[in-house]
Amino acid sequence: MKRLKRRKRAFIISLIIFCLLLITVTALAGGGPTFLGRAFVTVTSPVQSGLTGTGNWLGERLGYFRGMAALYEENRRLTAENALLVMENSLLRYLEEAVEEYAMLLDTQLRYSNYDTMVAQVRASDPGNWYNRFIIDRGSSHGIEVNMPVLANGALIGRISKTWPYSALVESIIDDGSGVSAKVYRTNHVGVVRGDVELMMEGLVRMGFTSLGVDVAVGDEIQTSQLSSYYPPGITIGHVVSVEVDSRGIASAIVQPTADFSPVKSVLVITELFYLEYGDW
């Protein structure tokens, strides 16, 4: 009996040590995909896609009749919004041409937003409740690389954090702990958008500023700033829903991300890298 107990204890201790070794080794190796991982992910991918597709299909069927009235309303709203956007778009194109003309006159180089993009479907989402990561069905063999920005609904939703040949892992901006350097579009004040556990449940994020006297108001659009080390500037993050000022006079804004997290179904990956060495925060 005692020998059995000793063997059991030895086994458990070696198991724990093995896990710790695993963590150290993979951390030192940089956190990329492993051979075991590749095998598992490749085998699991089609099943996960099938299940997610079925789940989505079921969800749509079940919500079909319930959603009828909402759909009519939304359709009307979208048509109106569309008309507005078309007009804005043509205005912007005119401005774009004007700006390019002036840039040429000033002999500067203008990089404009014609980034290469790729559409991807969400295959699986994080099984835990701490993070909002998900796996998409495009991987390194399609040209996806780590740190590429990921958008949903035309706005920032996260970045690629790990790739396999046919899948990739995306980290979300609302995850507690991730930070995006952002600016208030109207006033160009720079701050950092962070996930926050209290707000995460409502799908919101907090934008913190470091200086006093920041001019930010409800309804302001928040975009990525030039200081971001992962993302190109000018990508919409969301809109301000409320502003809080703490006792020292430092403001923070609660932002509603434009990307829809509930649940994410398809995303747009910008297949260009903007990664620089210095950190976002």
Place this chain on the structure above:
Amino acid sequence: MLRAVVIGSVIYGNFLLQTTLLRHIAILGVVPMTAMLVVVSYAILRGDVEGAIAGFCAGLLQDVFFMEYIGLYALLFAVTGFICGKPFRDFFTDSFILPVTLTLFAMIGYEVVFYFINFTMRGRLMDYFRYIILPETIYTMLLAIPVYRLMFALNKRLERHEKKYRSIF
């Protein structure tokens, strides 16, 4: 051998479910941690070592897919499996009080440790409790009984099959 295949399939199937369909039945934004239920049930039925192995496999699966550094979930699940299997090897398996209470403690213990490893710098344990740990634990506990029954039935059939082999020899 058969046992490994069967339990491995259960863990794998649960992982598939948790990452795809379970998201749709999230309440208050939380998904039940059925992986924990599988591991805890198995640990109650088969003891500490087998519970640790089951936990290791379940955690490793999650690690490989959703984490950059592999081993954390594997470690946490393995230890949880081990602890849950420790004193209860041949315990009275008909009442449901044991699996449900063990799930409660396992979930809270596991999540608090997870918090300390990843989120201590952010402080505010109370917020995490309120928004993540508590809802998740309650939701998971609600599913503890059906999952445990399934595992118990599955395990009974496996043991019956294994006894047959042993009596032949």
